[in-house]
Amino acid sequence: MAKKKYYVVWKGVNPGIYNTWDDCQRQINGYKGAQYKSYPSMTEAEQALKTGYQPSTKQKVNSNSNASSSSPIWNSLSVDAACSGNPGVTEYQGVNSKTKEVIFYQKFPLGTNNIGEFLALVHGISYVQQKGLNIPIYTDSKTAMSWISKKKCGSKLEPIGDTQKLFELVERAEKWLQNNIITAKILKWDTKSWGEIPADFGRK
Numbered sequence: 001m002a003k004k005k006y007y008v009v010w011k012g013v014n015p016g017i018y019n020t021w022d023d024c025q026r027q028i029n030g031y032k033g034a035q036y037k038s039y040p041s042m043t044e045a046e047q048a049l050k051t052g053y054q055p056s057t058k059q060k061v062n063s064n065s066n067a068s069s070s071s072p073i074w075n076s077l078s079v080d081a082a083c084s085g086n087p088g089v090t091e092y093q094g095v096n097s098k099t100k101e102v103i104f105y106q107k108f109p110l111g112t113n114n115i116g117e118f119l120a121l122v123h124g125i126s127y128v129q130q131k132g133l134n135i136p137i138y139t140d141s142k143t144a145m146s147w148i149s150k151k152k153c154g155s156k157l158e159p160i161g162d163t164q165k166l167f168e169l170v171e172r173a174e175k176w177l178q179n180n181i182i183t184a185k186i187l188k189w190d191t192k193s194w195g196e197i198p199a200d201f202g203r204k
Contacts (some may be wrong), residue, residue, distance in 0.1 A: 005195060006045035010053040011035040017045045021195030029074060029098060036071070038195055072194055073187070074098040078138040079124040080199035081116025087157055090166070092120035094127065095199045097138060103127065106169075110162035115155050115170065117141035120199075121148055121186070122173040128184045136185040140197045145186060151177040 007018040012027035012034050021038075028034035035053040039045040048054075074097050081092040090111030094103045104123055108116075121144045124137045139145060147154050152174060159167030189197040196202070 005038045005040060006042050007036060007038050007195065008045050008048050009034070009036045010049070015049075017042070017049060024195070028071075034071065037193055072097065072138065072189070073136055076136045076138055076187075077103065077124050077128060077133075078189065078197050078199040079117075079120035080140065080197050080201065081113055081120050082201035083111065083113040083116060087112050087163075090116045091201065092116040092123070093199055093201075094120060094124045097198045100198050108163075108166040111166045112155055112157055114141070114143045114147075115153060115157065115166065117144035118147045118153050118155075119169055119173055121145070122176060125182055125184045125186070126176055126180075129180070129182075136187045138187050138189040138197060138199075140189040140191050140200075142188070145188065148177065148182070148186065 005021070007021065007024035009015050009018065009024060009027045012031050014027055018024040018027065024036060028036055037048065037053075039048060076097040077094050078097045079092065079094045081090065083090045087110050089107070089109060090113070091105070091107045093105045095101060096103060104127065106119065106123070117139065118141075121137065121139050121141070124139075125148070128135060128137060143154075153170045155170075157163060159170075191197065
């Protein structure tokens with residue numbers, strides 16, 4: 001289960017404390033200069049609301065560039081994976097970060113979460129570049145970002161039986177990475193500050 005978080009909105013449609021990321025998003029989406037952060041307890045959230053917004057000084061490093069953790073870029077694609085067991089039934093998807101509209105979705109009878117994250121990111125990169133979209137791609141997986149930089153899936157899962165279809169796609173993904181230059185910007189989703197990534201399956 002994901003840990004409970006409380007979202008403080010200092011500048012937004014209706015400033016205050018919100019119990020869910022969806023409620024928080026409604027206050028900040030499209031609001032110029034929105035200020036907000038998440039906190040692990042109501043006490044901290046209440047204190048922060050009184051104290052006022054403190055800009056983050058941390059910088060997030062990703063495979064293509066540095067990204068501030070102050071707020072996400074909503075005009076973007078978010079990707080994520082879910083696995084029932086590890087290995088187990090594996091799914092991945094890519095969604096519009098702002099609207100959560102599903103752009104692509106895949107499901108396999110057997111796989112791992114890391115493989116799903118890797119395939120989701122490759123799918124996202126190829127989709128954005130083939131469509132000529134000038135938008136970044138968010139992932140919450142450092143492992144997937146590492147495998148992308150190496151152009152190689154690092155899983156130790158064997159490509160036999162129920163994993164055959166999965167690894168056929170893994171091989172295609174690796175070949176695509178080796179034969180194409182990545183121009184899309186890949187950014188690390190700051191779960192601690194922003195809550196779960198929009199593509200999250202909600203099963204943690």
